[in-house]
Amino acid sequence: MELSDKGKPLTDILQNIEGFIGYSENNFPKLHKGKSRSLILTELEDRLKIDLDYSSGKVLGAMTTPPHDFARYIYSKFIDRNLGDRGLNPGTAAIEKEVIEMLGNLLGDPYVDGNITSGGTEANIIAMLLAKQNNLDIKEPSIVIPDSAHYSFDKAAILMGLKVKRAKLLSNYHLDFDHYESLIDDNTIALVGILGTSALGLIDPIEKIGKLAGKYNKYFHVDAAFGGLVVPFMEELGYDFPPYNLKVPEICSYTVDPHKMGMSVNPSGSLLVKDSNVNSFKFEIPYLAGGAFPSYNILGTRPGASAISFWGLMQFMGKQGFVENVRHSLENTYYLKDQIEEIPELKIATEPTMNVLGIQMSSKANMSLDRFNSLLRQKGWALGVFKQWNLLRVVLMPHIKKSHLAEFLKDVKAIF
Numbered sequence: 001m002e003l004s005d006k007g008k009p010l011t012d013i014l015q016n017i018e019g020f021i022g023y024s025e026n027n028f029p030k031l032h033k034g035k036s037r038s039l040i041l042t043e044l045e046d047r048l049k050i051d052l053d054y055s056s057g058k059v060l061g062a063m064t065t066p067p068h069d070f071a072r073y074i075y076s077k078f079i080d081r082n083l084g085d086r087g088l089n090p091g092t093a094a095i096e097k098e099v100i101e102m103l104g105n106l107l108g109d110p111y112v113d114g115n116i117t118s119g120g121t122e123a124n125i126i127a128m129l130l131a132k133q134n135n136l137d138i139k140e141p142s143i144v145i146p147d148s149a150h151y152s153f154d155k156a157a158i159l160m161g162l163k164v165k166r167a168k169l170l171s172n173y174h175l176d177f178d179h180y181e182s183l184i185d186d187n188t189i190a191l192v193g194i195l196g197t198s199a200l201g202l203i204d205p206i207e208k209i210g211k212l213a214g215k216y217n218k219y220f221h222v223d224a225a226f227g228g229l230v231v232p233f234m235e236e237l238g239y240d241f242p243p244y245n246l247k248v249p250e251i252c253s254y255t256v257d258p259h260k261m262g263m264s265v266n267p268s269g270s271l272l273v274k275d276s277n278v279n280s281f282k283f284e285i286p287y288l289a290g291g292a293f294p295s296y297n298i299l300g301t302r303p304g305a306s307a308i309s310f311w312g313l314m315q316f317m318g319k320q321g322f323v324e325n326v327r328h329s330l331e332n333t334y335y336l337k338d339q340i341e342e343i344p345e346l347k348i349a350t351e352p353t354m355n356v357l358g359i360q361m362s363s364k365a366n367m368s369l370d371r372f373n374s375l376l377r378q379k380g381w382a383l384g385v386f387k388q389w390n391l392l393r394v395v396l397m398p399h400i401k402k403s404h405l406a407e408f409l410k411d412v413k414a415i416f
């Protein structure tokens, strides 16, 4: 604020600030029922048209997909349920517990504790908090994560003052296990493994990392935000995987997100925790209207409807429904992979493990990845960009159809 501004109304001062985009009565409408519902809805529909629409098939690089209709319906019906005050919502709390048990059951241990979270980020942050609380004697705590780990671990590290040690990847983008082991020392409070990396959907050697956790006596967290609701269904389709689930005895906690391949509403993540680790951190708020229920969620008020929707969706879709979704996504993945391999200027980054595909420029391309991506964006295609590995990410989510891929390939071929 300038000295000369002293005494002027705040609105006048703000208007003169460069880049100020508006502060008027319009921003918080004065009139109750000033506009009709239909007028407001029309305005919203009009203004939100610029948001990308999943049905166009152009959202090719996100891990999100439109939630199942039934999950949307349940969510809006029970939108007022608050799991931050469980005593007021005992029905919702019981359903949350059942969701955790069902996920535990799918992933090899129905006796896990846990909570629905706002997503993988919150679940990963809580896991690191549990690890930290398990190791309060360590004064300069660090975590060992694969270089492919999600940014949520960096956020956790910033919040909790943890040092992050990143293990290198090999040339095929899988974890360099020897380097990973070499990073473990007395200050390590947690080892992290990933089931479905953000960039390429790859799987870390969960059982081998578990053995390290046993050998060095460390907390072991698995981030299966994406793969937790893919891999069990791939197994049903006959794919084989080395041990990856809660049956690996050294695993302490496990992130699984219903709002990714679980087809549920945003926000819906979950953290499954093996019993003995839960009590290292539970926060109790003594004054709640419904009574004190200790919890380790980061959020206070949190949407009970997330738990209720996924409970309903699991009952409705059954395992078979999820398996069919995954089958569809994998068929598209292999179709796109084969087609990309036919284009001389492009190559795939590595063999896909699940429904995520990395696309790179081959040595025959006379164009940078940046240029290729911006030409695709001009045509409306939204792919993920991982500059550190020179790759574009396609996530073959359930909303992607073969016809979308055919359109995409047509546009790609027109570029070269």
Ligand code: 0PR
Pocket: 061, 062, 063, 064, 118, 119, 120, 121, 122, 124, 150, 151, 152, 194, 196, 197, 198, 223, 224, 225, 226, 257, 269
């Ligand atoms: N773990 C893995 C392996 C993930 O891929 C993601 C999300 C998370 C955890 C975090 O999940 P939430 O977004 O539910 O918190 N990855 C998404 C993606 O790669 C979305 C994303 C990306 C979210 C970047 C945050 C972000 O900063 O598309």
